[in-house]
Every structure is written in structure tokens, then in C-alpha cells.
Amino acid sequence: xxxxxxxxxxxxxxxxxxxxxxxxxxxxxxxxxxxxxxxxxxxxxxxxxxxxxxxxxxxxxxxxxxxxxxxxxxxxxxxxxxxxxxxxxxxxxxxxxxxxxxxxxxxxxxxxxxxxxxxxxxxxxxxxxxxxxxxxxxxxxxxxxxxxxxxxxxxxxxxxxxxxxxxxxxxxxxxxxxxxxxxxxxxxxxxxxxxxxxxxxxxxxxxxxxxxxxxxxxxxxxxxxxxxxxxxxxxxxxxxxxxxxxxxxxxxxxxxxxxxxxxxxxxxxxx
Numbered sequence: 545x546x547x548x549x550x551x552x553x554x555x556x557x558x559x560x561x562x563x564x565x566x567x568x569x570x571x572x573x574x575x576x577x578x579x580x581x582x583x584x585x586x587x588x589x590x591x592x593x594x595x596x597x598x599x600x601x602x603x604x605x606x607x608x609x610x611x612x613x614x615x616x617x618x619x620x621x622x623x624x625x626x627x628x629x630x631x632x633x634x635x636x637x638x639x640x641x642x643x644x645x646x647x648x649x650x651x652x653x654x655x656x657x658x659x660x661x662x663x664x665x666x667x668x669x670x671x672x673x674x675x676x677x678x679x680x681x682x683x684x685x686x687x688x689x690x691x692x693x694x695x696x697x698x699x700x701x702x703x704x705x706x707x708x709x710x711x712x713x714x715x716x717x718x719x720x721x722x723x724x725x726x727x728x729x730x731x732x733x734x735x736x737x738x739x740x741x742x743x744x745x746x747x748x749x750x751x752x753x754x755x756x757x758x759x760x761x762x763x764x765x766x767x768x769x770x771x772x773x774x775x776x777x778x779x780x781x782x783x784x785x786x787x788x789x790x791x792x793x794x795x796x797x798x799x800x801x802x803x804x805x806x807x808x809x810x811x812x813x814x815x
Contacts, residue, residue, distance in 0.1 A: 569790055572783050572786045572787060572790070573783075573787045573790065575780065575783050576593060576594075576780060576783035576784040576786070576787040577589050577590060577591070577593075578590065578780060579592065581780055592780075593780040593781050593783065594784050596781060597781055597784045597785060597788075600781075602764075602769070603766075603781075603785065605764070606764050606765055606766045606768070606769040607766060609680060609763055609764060609766075610749055610765040610766045610767075611749075613680065613684060613687060613755070613763075614744075614745045614748040614749045615745070616684055617683075617684045617688050617691060617744065617748050618741050618744035618745040618748060619741065620684070620688050621687070621688045621691035621692050621694075621695055621744045622695050622737055622740050622741045622744060624688065624692055624695075625692040625693070625694070625695025625696040625699065625740060625744075626695060626696075626699045626733065626737055628692060628699075629695065629696040629697065629698070629699030629700040629702075629703065630699065630700075630729065632647070632696060632700045633700055636704075647693045647697065648693065648697075650693050651693055651694070655751075655754055656757075658690065658753075658754060659686075659753045659754040659755075659756065659757035659758065660757055662682075662685075662686045662689070662754065662757060662758050663678070663757040666678055666682045666685075666686075677760065678758060678759060678760040678763075679759070679762065680760070680762075680763040682758045682760070683754075683758045683759055683763055683765075685758075686754050686755075686758040687747075687754065687755075690747070691744040691747055691748065694740065694744065694747065695740040695743075695744060698739065698740045698743070699733060699736055699737070699740065702732075702733060702735075703733070706732065735803050738799075738800075738803050739800040742796040742797070742799050742800035742803075743800050745796045746793050746796040746797050746800070749792055749793060749796070750767060750789060750793055751767065752767035752768065755767060756768055756771070766788075766789055767789075769785070770782055770785055
């Protein structure tokens with residue numbers, strides 16, 4: 545009896561947590577299709593706010609900037625992070641505890657501190673040599689810098705699951721370094737690299753703090769636009785923008801999760 549009551553209590557608590565996590569998101573999505581601006585009740589289904597959304601040039605530019613920033617930074621972060629992750633695995637037998645600590649540091653550092661430090665760095669460089677003026681380029685660099693640790697750790701954990709003898713086998717078969725990378729390492733890491741890309745995309749598309757401190761006048765992204773727009777009150781257009789962002793993040797996270805679940809797991813050799 546007590547065990548049944550305990551399980552029912554856990555189930556009820558689980559539903560309560562889900563309600564508070566996804567209830568507000570569902571509210572935003574539903575009212576983005578409301579035919580009126582009222583939040584007191586749903587008057588009817590309408591795509592009016594989405595039509596107005598894509599007719600607004602400022603919003604369209606923000607969408608373009610967000611997608612450009614997310615895609616470019618995710619591709620570059622995946623490449624650089626994969627190289628770093630392989631390096632961590634390749635020299636894992638050395639005393640590299642300090643390196644692992646540096647990799648973890650950006651993950652736990654407050655975004656506002658990281659954003660301010662990035663802004664200060666870019667402004668200083670721009671004043672000194674005239675490069676890195678705040679804009680889309682500086683935002684891409686800043687996003688890459690906080691995405692790389694996620695990619696590196698994901699690739700590193702995947703490599704640790706492989707049998708070390710596989711790497712020795714490629715050397716015994718006289719494979720050149722580029723052949724080992726092209727025919728063995730990249731295909732083996734394919735699922736992890738795709739997952740890392742979508743994880744980076746998710747982190748980038750909804751980032752506000754770091755983007756805000758490193759953006760320029762012509763590089764407004766959707767999170768920055770929403771923050772500016774809500775000063776005048778939440779409108780159905782804001783709900784529509786938020787719904788599009790929720791859909792993009794959910795899709796990227798779902799693809800990443802599906803790939804992680806589908807990939808085969810190789811157990812290290814016990815010899």
C-alpha cells in the first residue's frame with residue numbers, strides 16, 4: 545500500500561513538473577494563433593500574426609541574422625570542437641587535468657560575465673587595430689567560443705567508448721593520417737558530430753545575453769528583438785516569433801536526441 549502511494553506521489557509530482565515546464569510554452573503557442581489580441585480567451589484560430597510577422601522587414605532581418613549566426617557558428621564549432629575532442633582523447637594518458645578544467649570553465653561561467661568579457665575584448669581590439677567591430681562577425685566568434693566545449697566533450701565521450709585496438713588496427717594496415725581520419729574517425733563520429741551540430745544550433749538560436757553584448761546595430765537577432773519589443777508589451781506577433789523559436793529549438797533537440805539514441809555503442813576492449 546505504501547509503495548503504491550509512493551509511486552502515485554512520484555507520478556503526480558512528475559506531471560506537476562511537466563505542467564510548469566511546458567504549460568507556459570503551450571500558452572504562448574496557442575495564443576499565437578488567436579484571432580484577437582486578447583489574452584483572456586481564445587476567440588478563434590487565425591494565421592494573421594504570422595502573416596504580419598513575415599511582412600515586417602525588421603523581423604525578417606532578425607530571423608535571417610539568427611539563422612546565419614546559428615548555422616555558421618555551429619558548423620565551425622563542430623569542426624573545431626571535434627578536433628579538440630580528438631586531441632583530448634589522443635593525449636588522454638598525459639596529465640591534462642588542467643586542460644579539462646579549462647574546457648569545463650565556459651560551461652559554468654555566468655553568461656553575463658562571459659558576454660561582458662567578449663564585448664570588452666572586441667571593443668579593445670577594434671579601437672587598437674580597427675578590426676572586430678561589433679556585429680555579426682563578433683557574434684559568430686563569441687558563439688563559437690562557448691559552443692566548442694560542448695562539442696569537444698561530446699566527441700571525447702564518444703571516443704572513450706571505442707575499442708582502442710581499432711586505432712592500432714588502422715596503423716597496422718599502414719593507413720596514412722588523412723586516411724585514418726577520412727575512412728575511420730569521421731564515419732565513427734558521424735552521429736556524434738551531427739548531434740553536436742544540432743546541440744550547438746540549439747544553444748545559439750536562443751542565446752540572448754552573449755548575443756546582446758557582442759551585437760552591432762545591424763545584427764539584431766530574434767532574442768534581442770523580442771527583448772526590445774516586450775518593453776511595449778507582449779503582442780501576438782511576439783507570441784508568433786516565440787513559437788517559431790520554440791519549434792526550431794525543439795526540432796534541433798529532437799534530431800540530436802534521436803541520433804544519439806540510434807547510434808550503436810561500442811564497448812572498449814577488456815584486454
